[in-house]
Amino acid sequence: MRRTLWLYRRLLGAHVRSALQYETDFWIIIVAAIFMQVVGVVFLDAIFARIPRLNGWSFWDVVLIYAMVTIGEGVGSLFFEGTWQLAWKINHGGRDYLIVRPFPVVLQVMGDAIGLNGIGNLITGGILLGLAVSHVDITWTVGTVLLAVVLLISAIVVRLAISLGSNAASFWISGPFSVFGFAIHQVGELARYPITIYAVGVRLMIGVLIPFAFASFFPVALLLGHGETAWVGLLTPVAAAYTVVIAWLIFRRGLRRYEGSGT
Secondary structure, X not given: OHHXXXXXXXXXXXXXXXXXXXXXXHHHHHHHHHHHHHHHHHHXXXXXXXXXXXXXXXXXXXXXXXXXXXXXXXXXXXXXXXXXXXXXXXXXXXXXXXXXXOOOHHHHHHOOOXXXXXXXHHHHHHHHHHHHHHHXXXXXXXXXXXXXXXXXXXXXXXXXXXXXXXXXXXXXXXXXXXXXXXXXXXXXXXXXXXXXXXXHHHXXXXXXXXXXXXXXXXXXXXXXXXXXXXXXXXXXXXXXXXXXXXHHHHHHHHHHHOOOOOO
């Protein structure tokens, strides 16, 4: 395990050194990522300027949800961006040499690239998280802090697993780009807001079928004690384990049917 983690760190380090060869691009990407997230928060502020509470949720409650999503995206982009290169690699036969390496293929896939925008997302998400926590009504104790850490880690895992599983569909859907993965990612954007504002069908989709709500809404609802279903947030670690297993099964099944380049 230690050797595997060491190799993964070395793999990411190589991508970082490569990216730093173009310093201007490095800073442009980070600033652009921060700007995009700030625009989203400004949009939220514009909404709450007219509507003090959104279905019982205050501005800072929603910012906390928004921060969870942003941090999850940041971790995914910075450390596991390779999942978004999977379709291109499959289409061009780039997976062939990964199979024969003495290193888990799934980790080679996830560490196959680095998204510098993840740094901007993590910076913005961290700031938003700090601001939101200072404004929401949570009584912090040792137990609450530990619970929050477990929920945050589990929420990130949920998002990463969904990304891996949806991009693994590229083993069946031919093409240089992960259209299916991108479509699922867009569905996840709904989880930036309280799912109680959506119709029942949408709630079921992002709460059960594709459980993006466990990457943001349910953990925050539990910490805030918001609503009768706040207890569902306790299932976030279970949702994380479930999504990891499903993503792994999809990836393994796709890898077994992989026969080389589709070109």
